[in-house]
Amino acid sequence: MYTIKTLNQISQAGLSKLPEAEFHIDPEAARPEGIILRSFDMHSMELNDNLLGVARAGAGTNNIPIDKCTEMGIPVFNTPGANANAVKELVLAGLLVSSRRIINGAQWVQTLAGNENVEKAVEACKKQFIGPEIAGKTIGVIGLGAIGVLVANAALDLGMDVIGYDPFLTLEAAWHLSASVDKAETLEELVSKSDYITIHIPLNDKTRNTFDEKLFAVTKKGARLLNFARGGLVDNEALKDAIEKGIIARYITDFPDETLLGNENIIVLPHLGASTPESEENCAEMAAVELREYLRYGNIRNSVNFPGCIVPYSGKPRIAISHSNIVNMIGQLGAVFTKHHINIDKMVNNSKGELAYNIIVCDNLPENVNELVDDLYAIHSVKKVRVLNQEG
Ligand SMILES: NC(=O)c1ccc[n+]([C@@H]2O[C@H](COP(=O)([O-])OP(=O)(O)OC[C@H]3O[C@@H](n4cnc5c(N)ncnc54)[C@H](O)[C@@H]3O)[C@@H](O)[C@H]2O)c1
Numbered sequence: 419m420y421t422i423k424t425l426n427q428i429s430q431a432g433l434s435k436l437p438e439a440e441f442h443i444d445p446e447a448a449r450p451e452g453i454i455l456r457s458f459d460m461h462s463m464e465l466n467d468n469l470l471g472v473a474r475a476g477a478g479t480n481n482i483p484i485d486k487c488t489e490m491g492i493p494v495f496n497t498p499g500a501n502a503n504a505v506k507e508l509v510l511a512g513l514l515v516s517s518r519r520i521i522n523g524a525q526w527v528q529t530l531a532g533n534e535n536v537e538k539a540v541e542a543c544k545k546q547f548i549g550p551e552i553a554g555k556t557i558g559v560i561g562l563g564a565i566g567v568l569v570a571n572a573a574l575d576l577g578m579d580v581i582g583y584d585p586f587l588t589l590e591a592a593w594h595l596s597a598s599v600d601k602a603e604t605l606e607e608l609v610s611k612s613d614y615i616t617i618h619i620p621l622n623d624k625t626r627n628t629f630d631e632k633l634f635a636v637t638k639k640g641a642r643l644l645n646f647a648r649g650g651l652v653d654n655e656a657l658k659d660a661i662e663k664g665i666i667a668r669y670i671t672d673f674p675d676e677t678l679l680g681n682e683n684i685i686v687l688p689h690l691g692a693s694t695p696e697s698e699e700n701c702a703e704m705a706a707v708e709l710r711e712y713l714r715y716g717n718i719r720n721s722v723n724f725p726g727c728i729v730p731y732s733g734k735p736r737i738a739i740s741h742s743n744i745v746n747m748i749g750q751l752g753a754v755f756t757k758h759h760i761n762i763d764k765m766v767n768n769s770k771g772e773l774a775y776n777i778i779v780c781d782n783l784p785e786n787v788n789e790l791v792d793d794l795y796a797i798h799s800v801k802k803v804r805v806l807n808q809e810g
């Protein structure tokens with residue numbers, strides 16, 4: 419039985435993928451083998467030494483201590499694309515809100531409560547809420563992954579010219595991206611040409627404060643900036659300065675911060691990008707299945723720190739081993755298997771950066787499995803060993 423701790427509210431559609439006979443869901447668990455979460459910040463959390471896997475029901479993993487997990491041999495999973503449509507739809511709403519003063523206008527109309535001549539007041543004052551159309555304007559999309567591609571293609575459908583910037587564009591994304599999207603060679607080129615800019619990149623040490631004083635200095639005057647990716651991608655002080663200078667006409671973000679409140683050109687939403695029933699279910703189901711397959715079989719799909727590794731279950735026991743990606747590991751592992759007279763039926767060894775992961779399907783297991791496990795851990799740089807003997 420595996421104990422799974424939920425750190426946020428997780429859709430029942432996902433939790434139902436974890437059968438009660440094998441998985442015990444407990445939000446209060448002190449020593450869970452698995453964690454499922456959404457945006458909960460795990461950085462200050464102590465990680466129990468029996469923790470095996472962490473599944474993020476969502477795309478961004480900046481709330482998870484990835485390096486620490488890797489060091490402890492814990493794969494972190496996410497759910498690529500599962501909430502992309504929900505975010506795309508909110509970005510389109512943000513695009514229109516950034517252009518037409520819909521929110522300010524609607525709020526102002528409410529102030530007319532009790533006014534006997536609402537129609538007259540409206541016609542006299544509506545000019546203060548005028549805003550440009552988006553058709554024929556240029557939008558720059560930064561990051562052409564699951565969300566960026568959907569936003570870029572939808573913007574074309576709305577009659578906009580689209581420029582994209584993504585130096586790490588995947589083949590999969592390229593297949594889905596319309597050929598009418600122009601490529602910017604640099605971020606500076608994109609921001610200097612765009613009337614609207616939308617950010618769809620992960621937050622990490624390389625992307626933090628991407629929008630800083632220097633980038634705003636070369637941004638087209640009067641641009642509207644949309645940030646449905648992460649607050650930390652924009653330096654808020656530089657942003658407010660850019661608004662004062664008229665470089666940024668309006669900023670729409672999904673990431674509230676006290677310093678952004680009270681400015682009529684900044685519209686802040688309460689992190690609503692993925693808050694649709696459809697996306698909450700998609701993400702929860704995908705996360706739960708990823709964690710389930712890893713706990714049961716050691717199979718890895720959609721991990722941000724471990725290589726993908728899938729060996730269909732054949733009824734034979736298997737041993738999953740993670741270790742540093744260095745020379746002579748296979749030789750050393752093989753010697754331990756030979757010592758314990760284990761015949762290997764199948765072995766898959768995949769690597770990602772500095773980490774390697776193996777699933778070794780065995781024809782037999784030795785009587786003293788603990789001794790085998792101790793010998794494997796004795797190999798320098800082995801991080802985690804799991805014996806998965808489905809027959810019990
Ligand atoms: N508002 C929300 O609720 C919400 C929901 C989902 C995702 N997000 C955020 O949006 C981000 C993107 O989500 P996604 O599903 O599209 O992820 P994704 O991994 O599919 O796409 C990210 C893209 O960014 C590109 N990229 C990385 N670094 C870059 C850089 N420096 N410059 C340009 N491109 C760069 C990658 O090559 C990739 O194509 C997530 O990391 C998350 O932080 C927010």
Ligand SMILES: O=C(O)CC[C@@H](O)C(=O)O
Binds near residue numbers: 457689692
């Ligand atoms: O879980 C959420 O509500 C937000 C998820 C979103 O920020 C993501 O990165 O996928």
